Amino acid sequence: MNAPVLNLGSVVSAENAIKILRATTGEVVVAIGRRPDRSWPALKLMLDGQDYATIHPGAIVTGDADVAELTIPLPGLPNGRPHSVAIADAATGTLAPGSNLRPIATETKLRALVIYPAGEVHEHDKVRWYRAPMEKLLSDYFNIGDMIVYDSTLKLLRYAHLEPMKIMSPTEGDIERYASEFDYVFVRGSNFIHENMEWFRAVEVLERVKLPVYAIGVGAQASQNRKIELPEPSKRFWSIVAERCASIGVRGAFSAETLRQNGIRNVEVVGCPSIFRTRNRDLKIRIPDQREIRKVAFSLRREADKSYTADPEAYLRNQKAALLKVDAQSEMVMSSHGEQEEKAFFLRDPAAKEKAVAEFTRTGWWSGADDAAMRRIYEKQLF
Template structure:
């Protein structure tokens, strides 16, 4: 239900087939592919299909009930005031098979009261009735559902941390001075749903990006914004248009445009296939990220990483998994080497096994065949 990307080789995900120029010019969050790919790697399944919620028919419902054993809702930010479910309520009401949501989360710019729509309340009630529990990524998401009448909830985190199915995960920690290659996950686009002060968010992220790239051999991972994709694709016509939009958004300013342009022309990374992110991140010593799905897969691949917190999603997952987290201001106020301190990962290491078991435990209690 609500997949993100095209499946190949059983449990691998890549971008949908489309004209390359259309892909470059549109926003598509590669983090959604990471989540989709990760949950497939944890499940033990023979085959799958997409549950239609846009234009379902009675014949579709009959086929789902006759052929399939369960439905999985992809883990993502589906708990918020503005979620639109198309015809999912009708579909879920007709299904006779279990429906599971494992790793879903609430989205807000700050920890606050979130009043879901009546439609969303009915959807989450239907899902709760059809499974042992809804697996959410953290305490805030559990709190939001509880406030909206959904009590059948367990905190399990996100599948992306466990994508390699390694309960004995050991981070490749180094002394701060030995970290040379840094992956910086960029989230330039934002809105008041993600950051309370979007101008400060932009300014601080740019300052942090420039400081990291000036200090380390930095790869800037991009995750969907069209302007960055234009530079990555080296499409000069698109780059010209992107540059104008970046100036208008005040990301490129007279003071920093030359430095940012150099970074954009030589240090960007974009993955069309999720497995390419795994390959790239393993070549780095450390990850610093505005994208939780830049940091979580780094940790899954034994690369230590810290989250730059700015909204409930990033802080919630960091809290659930004991991942070191900093505000941009806190990083900029101290030497960068302090942010690379290996000692800060002691809580993550201590809790990883129990976090792994907790995620697997919900899959087992829901009778979802898995490979964890």
């Protein structure tokens, strides 16, 4: 057993002084925080529901740090055991988040389940639009940003097999197979923390499938900085996720505060997975002198309602003005969010393009003196 003293203040909080960071069939890694009296809490390790050992961190942790990480080796048990690992505060019996789940096998190829995938996976960790007839590609809405985040998340995970978790109409066979054949579940990073999020039967499935659940880069979305009161099914969903992982990784402070206001406190701000998709700890962004910048990519999101912005009409006017200004001052290319009209130009479908132009004219997105510049951008600079 080892006990390095680390800067884990963001992982261990007053509400969760003990956390399971990782549990495999060979070891369990636990983060612990000192009590107010500066003592370390004693830990009870349980395997398959039975008491296995009591651990006193004070006997092995040195130094004055407030937080430490313990790596506890597990015994080699027959028949693929242990089937569940739990850590509890020996004094109170309070279970640490991540307890009573099946540990991840270290010597097998991992099988993962994803909740709400965004696109078709190919070549193991690459994401593309779902293959479909042209009519369906044009009519369906695909969020390209979500696809990039999904692609980035896959590059951070270890798995040999990936499969979407059925949450709309899972069968008994599906649930039994998830419980027996898979190693962990992850929630694709997106703006899932809001009042209207629909989880269908995800809570029921997760309650019956005792696997670790990870959420990396999920976010709250609102048009204004306001309190978001989540409905009970969403609160239950995020409570389960919080119980099954070291911490829910959210995009920013607003997302973290939204979950905390709804009683979910096992949260850590990690940002968006697209930021660290390369897993390069030395990655740096070089910001050149503004006068040197010539090539600019403008990310367009044209469709927006009041859940996205307080004033959709002003948002569109300002975005169009910014688009034309950047185009005039640089060698600009434009990426779209996934709206049907932009896809019509990207896929170069004549009939769909004609409908798109009519929609642009009706809404004022293309209007008067700007028509020629907007058409040029859509015809030649969209990617």
